[in-house]
Amino acid sequence: MVDEAAIGATPRDDHGYAVVVRGLTKSYGRVKAVEGVDFHIARGEVFALLGPNGAGKTTTVEILEGFRQRDGGEVSVLGYDPGNPQSKLRDLLGIVLQSTAVDPYLTVEEMIGMFAHFFPHPRAVGEVIELVGLSAERTTRVVKLSGGQQRRLDVAIALAGDPELLFLDEPTTGFDPSARRGAWEVVRNLAALGKTVLLTTHYMDEAQYLANRVAVIASGRIVAEGTPATLGGRDHARPRVRFRLPAGILPPAELVAETDAEGFSAFATEDLTRRLHTLTNWALDNAVVIEGLEIIRPSLEDIYLQLTGGVTAQDPDLPVDPVAEGSR
Amino acid sequence: MNSLRLTLWQVRYTNKAYWRNPAAAFFTFLFPLMFLVIFTALLGHGHIALSGHRISLSTYYVAAMASFAVISASYVNLGIGVTFQRDSGILKRIGGRPLSGWAYLTARVIHAMLMAVLLVIITAVFGRAFYGAAVPAGKDLVFFVVMLVVGSASFCALGLAVTAPIPNAEAATAIVNATMLPLLFLSGVFIPIGDHAPAWIQWIGRVFPVKHFADGLQAGFVGSAFHWNDVLIVAAWGVAGLLIAARYFRWEPSR
Structure with missing residues (x-):
């Protein structure tokens, strides 16, 4: 047939x-x-x-x-x-x-x-x-x-x-x-x-x-x-460290962290291991409790929105949505 | 599996799905009998003269409702049912493979024709039992079967053809009924049309296939002369339907 x-x-x-x-x-x-x-x-x-x-x-x-x-x-x-x-x-x-x-x-x-x-x-x-x-x-x-x-x-x-x-x-x-x-x-x-x-x-x-x-x-x-993991240079984007310190305490000046209205401080870095070490060392030396510490990379969604010209396009260095890295 | 076996196998699935759809089964099987009871109660007393034959109106209606049943089971059932399947995407999925698409549709046609035959038998037995109506027998039965098979096949082809201009499932019932109900009235299926009917009504009866089909079945019931012309005209409509379906049939929803 x-x-x-x-x-x-x-x-x-x-x-x-x-x-x-x-x-x-x-x-x-x-x-x-x-x-x-x-x-x-x-x-x-x-x-x-x-x-x-x-x-x-x-x-x-x-x-x-x-x-x-x-x-x-x-x-x-x-x-x-x-x-x-x-x-x-x-x-x-x-x-x-x-x-x-x-x-x-x-x-x-x-x-x-x-x-x-x-x-x-x-x-x-x-x-x-x-x-x-x-x-x-x-x-x-x-x-x-x-x-x-x-x-x-x-x-x-x-x-x-x-x-x-x-x-x-x-x-x-x-x-x-x-x-x-x-x-x-x-x-x-x-x-x-x-x-x-x-x-x-x-x-x-x-x-x-x-x-x-x-x-x-x-x-x-x-x-x-x-x-x-690598789409749109996602793996090369700088990770961001975000955390909160008790009221009245400022992060060490060498980290160049910015603090937002809700009291969260954040900085982006190329050298994550060293900078994180600086932060935690400083906290231990000064007996400061760090709350909500997280490392954020641009999520696939951030990259996607950026590539497709989505309405909430984010600076890839400054993602807001911490997608769980361990999900894959 | 070759295409014939594939098609016959598919008839089984069509049959299962058919009987599990209570609405479709109800409409197709109950309507002709219900109409038979209603029409004979309202209009079925006495006799009617048809081309020299004097026949009882109850026999007239048994024959007429047999035609109605065949048209419901073939044209109406396929026109509406296939449009719904097209809209739901089933046809797209099956029709993606040419062999399976045609096997699926052919199975529906074969099943519709089987249902048409079953409906005619039920109507005839019901008419015989409750109204003492005549049933086709002897030489008349042979002509009757020819008309039945040609008619149901032709109305199936027209049912497939009518799906082409129907835009979506919501419109299917309206369009299928709008194309068939007036013809049923104008072809004497619901109300007998005498020799003194307006010329335009007689003209419609001569052009469209419904009256030829109804006359052919009626000849079997009442033993009047059987005209091969009726078979040929119905068959010509069937072929036209088939050509339209072959050219314009759509496997995908239009949206």
Whole structure:
């Protein structure tokens, strides 16, 4: 039925890359949605595409999925051209769309089974259900699932065909915190299975927790790419030390700390070890109690807002939001 | 798995989902019988002369409601149901793979045709039991089955075609009913249309497929002459619907 000789029916060798995108462009009428996007995703990698609404995330992903035709540029997904509808690529992809799309009257088990039948080498339904943590709901009708459970079912459906590459388009939008944690564990499980995952999100903590690498897209272009720890020079930004001293006591002058209205003092430094030592030594020598001592680096969110021209853009040297460094 | 087996397998899921949607099952199965009871109670006394045949009005309504049931199960059910599935994103997800998309839709069509046949049987048995209406038999039954299969398939094709101009699920019920209800009235399905009806109504009956389909089924019930013309005109509409669907059918929500 499928013409094997059709162009793009045989995968090309992409040297270990699951996705290669070069100079991708796409316009809707006069609106340029994507203006020359480039990125690579290695096999087995969890790659996050970050960006504000309307930045071109979904357009880019839908071109990779084969739902949209590109105007220009080179795209290779698992060695296939997704613009060629005859390719066997679809059998190798798992796609979770932005909106939940399930038949409300079938059970979890039936729904996954239905999709599994469309694929040549499906994964066992029971296995998929376990992987997304819906074992207790296997005979529950979809209409009775909570929002978080429905989203997990979406992921399960995407997994039914045992895909090599998964597209997760804003998988946790609208979730409560515990449902998000649950969904994150599912994605971690997928990564552990060696699947390649392309994730789009506008939650920075999500990208930080899940992704090996992130790219930020704004106005149709990639504006930064790197690991969550190094994106946008985050690792080179100067850390800031912030603390509070008892009323009437001033910090040592050599630290050049500024004190705000709430009594917190702070200074930025290139030489964190030495300066911190100066501070604590001084405190011990003078029997001063330091309260709320913390070291702050620009969070991924600060970097993101800066890159995408967000409304609350911060000086990268003076971040205000202490995102827990240990979360990754 | 080849496409035929895939499609037949999918019919099972369509069937499960169908019976678990109480609203759809209620409307499709109860409406024709309810209308049959109402119309025969209001208008079903006495007889009517149809092209030389004198038939009881209750038999007339049993045949008419059989046509109505088929159109509900095919055109109305697919036109509304498929638009809802398109809007919810199910079609986008399944239709992303060409084979599975068409298998999914074909399964819906096959299932709708099976439901149409089941509804006709129920209506005929109900009519026979409570109104002593005639049922198709002998040579008439063969023609009747031909009209039933061609008609239900054609109205399914038109149901798929009508989803193309429907912008969203909220508009589906209104548009599907607005395109079908007037035709049902003007084609004598709810109220018999005699030879003295206004010319424009007779013209509508000749052009659109509903009257031809209803006449074809009626011929089976009352034993009047069966016209192959009716089958051909209904089939022509079905082919037109199929062509429109093949060209304009959308797998994705319009927003």
